Structure formats: structure tokens, C-alpha cells
Amino acid sequence: MSLVIHNLHARVVGGQEILRGLNLEIEKGRVHAIMGPNGSGKSTLSKIIAGHPDYEVTGGEVLLDGVNILGMEPDARSRAGLFLAFQYPVEIPGVSNANFIRAALQARLAAGEELEATEYYGDLYKEMDRLEIPRGFTARSVNEGFSGGEKKRNEVLQMAMLKPSYAILDETDSGLDIDALKIVAAGVNAQRGPNIGMLVITHYQRLLDYIVPDVVHVLVGGRIVRTAGPELAYELESKGYDWIKDELEAAATA
């Protein structure tokens, strides 16, 4: 059981190619990290897997437990078990967090089935406590007026409630101070286990001190150029990305 990205090519609708034959397999029970310089295609990858309408896939496939999800609407991909924790979570004025998460869960039930309210709030409060989110949060509008830390915690809360089989965390560390980062990472770690595969996208190694990956990939120019264990992240942190770019250029001209 895995999320397989096979020879994926994609671009901004009508624009330049951003992913150029990307291969990656995220197994259930493991955490992969993708690191890469700005503009390497990290965030684009997450949006393309989730089905953002601004991008088009020009080749390859994305298989979720064997099913190609590229022809599916974003909501169908979500219900199939894919979750994306956004780098910039969107505000939805007037819609309370409790109602939003409830609607998302309700969307997973068969027609005519109703989410049981007491049970739902029980689960929600349990997950909120874990993320140190105060109760008043349920009545606030989704992400409206949230601090960066609150937004990221909300993403992790939604992930906990929706229990995806595969989760992509896009720059979940951006905009977080160290205390917030610890809380968010603890929330993510609590969800690790044999039933979920995770892809953590980050620019900095810092996040990977708290969410320790099984595998680290480096994305440059729309391709995975290196794959290794967690030690790769430290190497990148000390040497920067130029080191890899230089190596690539050297290899290309050799």
C-alpha cells in the first residue's frame, strides 16, 4: 500500500514545465521528507497531487493504493484518503471550525447517514487538547484572523480528524516560532503509524529535528536528484543547496 508518483510531468496551465519526470513512492507507515531550494517545484508537487486547477499534468501518473487519482476531482481525491496541509491555509469567513470539519467528515458518509454529534465533539475535543487548542476555537471562523501558529495547528487538527491514508505537509514549519513548531510536530508525530504515509515538504532542516523522517529526498529542477536517510538533511543544512547543484552540473558536463 503506497502513494506512487511515477514519471510525473506538470506545468502551470499553459505555462512552463515545473515537474520533469518526478518519481517517488510513499509507503504507509513511513515518513518521507522532500527538501529543495526555492523554485524547485516542492509546493507545486503538493498542489498537483491534490488536484489544484491552476496546474496541468502533461505526463505520468499518481497512484493511491493502485488507483490513478489524476482524473479525479480534488474532493474525490480527499475522500479517497489524500490530505494536504497547506502552506498558506485559506480563510473561510463565517464558517466555524467545528462546522467545517463536521461538513468534511459528513462528506465521507453515505447518503442518508448522519454524523453523530456527541461522538464528533468528543473526538474533536480530544484532538484539540493534544494540540493545545483552546475550546473557544470551535466557534471561530476557519483560519480567519488566526496567527501563523494557529493556522498550522488547525491544519494538523483537520488531518487528525479526517484520518487520511496519505498526508502531504507543505512547509508546515513556515511562520512558526520554536514553541509552536514543537506543538505542531508533536501533533504530527502522534498521528504517525502503520496506517498513514506522510510526505513532509520543507525548505529547512529544522522541522526534521522534530518530525524525524525515514527518508529524505532532494528536489531540484522538478526531479528528485538525491535520496538518502535523515543524515542528508543535516548535510544540506551545513552545505546549502548549491553543493548539490554544483554536483549535478559537474555530472552533466562530465
Next chain:
Amino acid sequence: MSTETISQLDVDRTRGDFHYPEQHTFDAGVGLSHATIDYIADVKNEPDWIREFRHKALDVFESKPMPTNWASKDLDNIHFDKIRYYLANAQRPTRSWDEVPDDVKRTFERLGIPEQERKFLAGVEAQFDSEAVYSNMKKALGDQGVIFVGSTDGLKDHPEIFRKWFGKVIPTGDNKFSALNSAVFSGGSFIYVPPGVKLKHPLQAYFRINAENFGQFERTLIIADEGSEVMYMEGCTAPKFETATLHSAVVELVALKGAKIQYVTVQNWSANVFNLVTKRAVAHEEAEVKWIDCNIGSRLTMKYPGVVLKGRKARGEVLSIALANNGQHQDTGAKMIHAADETTSNVISKSISIGEGRASYRGQVHIPKHLKGCKNNTECDALLINSTSRTDTYPAITVRGSGNSVQHEASVSQVSAEQIFYMQQRGLSEAQAMSLSVNGFVNDLVREFPMEYSVELKRLIDLEMEGSVG
């Protein structure tokens, strides 16, 4: 909220879009003339003063031009000579659903009215085309002196109250359509609440158009005597016909000293209805009038509920929601006429335009120079769903004098693709995501509504959004 409650309030478009064959005992025929008016007055066996009132009103109607200089040119598509002005089966409504003719009863049962009456209403009037077919009120209210009847019964049985206020809040010549209503009105409610009587449960009227090429012209007059309180709710539906149907009501409210009136409308007209309604209240000293107005459906709605704040410390409020879908124009707003010191008014309007729908807001706030301590707050927010959707705002605020304050805020926002993508990523379909955005947009306003109506409104919004995504 249990699912049972939701289904009992299920008055959606598909539910309203049906009709049974017509068989009318009374039919004034097609077109409008003084003979039409005599027919109506004869059939209703009305006193002479009303007959004269109607004839004069027809002259006023004919003398007034269509307001197309400021309003929609679509008004020119109303063909007054092709409309039927009076259709009825009987002259007196029954007090028992068992006595309502089967086909008519079936209509209201499908709309869920008898059930709602049992559950939470203090009284119900059900109008079918020109006349009320059913009218009943809890006995205890009658014992307290509350009157809740149709306008026809009101003017006959309670002339001493009726005549004193009828046509005083909205004179015949107020506008072309108030003149038309004054000429051919039939049905609507007449309500009188005696001093100090506070109704715990709402009174409800349901207006149903069943016939094609028809004009419904109900006339409602509500008088809340000193210190009394009443909530009135109205619902409206019509089946979808190919030809235009006209609904042109006049609603007059009088809140005497310290009285409170809340008037709630949830209209769900089919897209062939011209809905041109004049609604106004007079609030005396320390009285409070609140209009809650939800406009969904219709081809063109023009409606600007108003409050004349006549007594010191009177309060007026208009909370409105308009949803304009493809081929629809919701031209709505509010009028607040301050005419005494320390009067306050509040207008909150939210409009949603979908597809090529158009929502316009027209607001008038008038505070003359000699008054002191008056306050107005106006907020109007528009939400555009598509790039082809349209909204316009036409505020007219005249506030003079230094002792008064006015606050006006307007905003236009659009449901962004990022918002929809975010919600879809959580598993909501595009239509569900749109619906949630729209419900979020109106949410703070809907919280002010009676529970029963906020649930129905949410359902109606969901239905509109479902049809608009494709």
C-alpha cells in the same frame, strides 16, 4: 436540530414547482379596467368607501409612469392587459383544514403548512391565488382580543380599526405598484394586537400562486397597540410557468407606543415571477419594528422595506438577504425615515449574485436637521460567485444637523478559487464548498433570525448552489 424539524420546513423550489388544474368560481377575466374593479367589489360585497378607494387607485395607477427611469427596464415586460386580477373559489376562508377543498388542501400539505401550524405557530392564514382558503388562530389569542383575519374580513368585521389605519402608512399614490395593489387588492392579513398583549408564538401567512398569467395582490395591515408584541412570518411560492406572473403586495405596519413588531419574509418565488412589493411601518414612541427579509427566486424583485420613526426613541431595523441566480435581479434595500429625536435605525443587507444574477441595493436614510440624538447604521455586503455576477449599491443618505450620527459600510467580496480548492481538498464537493461559503457569508445575519426560518434559509441556499455549479 433534528432531521424531523428540517423536513417539516422543507419548502424548496422543487416542492413549490407543481400545480393542480384550476377551477375558479370567481374570475375577473383578463385585463384591468373599472369593470374589473366593480367585479371584485361586487363579488366581495364590499362597502362603498372601498369601491371608491379602488376606482380612484386605478386612476392613479394609470396616470403614473413605469419607474424605468431609475429601475430595471424589464418592468416594461409586464403586460397588464394579459394578467388575470382576481381568481377565487369561495369568499370566506374555513377554520378547519378538513373543509378546505381537496386539491387546495393537497397543495398546502405538500408545502408543509398544516404540520408547521401544529408544531409552532399561533395562527395560520393560507392564501390560494386571490383569497384565503384557510384562516385559524389559537383560541386563547382570540379570547385576549387578538384579531387575525384576511383583509376582506378585516374591513367588513372591524371597520373601526381597519379604516383608521388602512392606506395611511402607504398612500395609494406612493408608487405605481402601490396604486395597482390599492385598486385590485385581495387577501393578505389583518392583524390587531390589543394593548399589552405579547404573542409568544408567530402568526404565519402563506401565499401561494397556482394559476398562470395571474396577479396576486395581497394587502396586509398589522396594528400592534401600545406595549404589545407580535411576530408575523410569511412564505411565498408559485409553480414555474413559461409566462410572467405578477405579485404586487402592500404591507402596512403600525407599532404604537412601546409596541414591537417583527415581520419575517422568506420568499421562494419561481423564476417567472415579477415581485414588486411595497412594505412600510410607522413606529411610534419607543416602538420597535424589525423587518427580516429573505429574497430568493423571482425574475425581478423590487422591495425596500421601510420604517418611519415617528415617535421619540423609536427603533427600526431591516435585515435582508438577497440571492440572485441566473436570469434574476434582486433589487432590494431599505428606507429609514427619522422623524423624531433619539430614534435609531439599523440596516444590514447581504446579497449574493450567482452566474449572471444581479443584486442591487438601494438604501434611503433620512435624518432632518432639527432632530437630535438620531443614529443610523447601514452595512451592505455583496458576495459575487462568478466573474459574470453583478452587484450595485445606490445609497441615498441625507443626514443633517450636528446631533445625529450615521455610519455606512459596504463591501464586495468574491468566493475565491483558493477557498473552493481548500474546501474541496477536505472532501467537500464544489457545490457543497460554494454553499458553505455562501452560508458563511450570511451567517452572522441569519443568527438574528427565528430558528425555524434560518434552517429553511440554509436549505434554500444549498439548493440554489447545487443548481449553479456545473
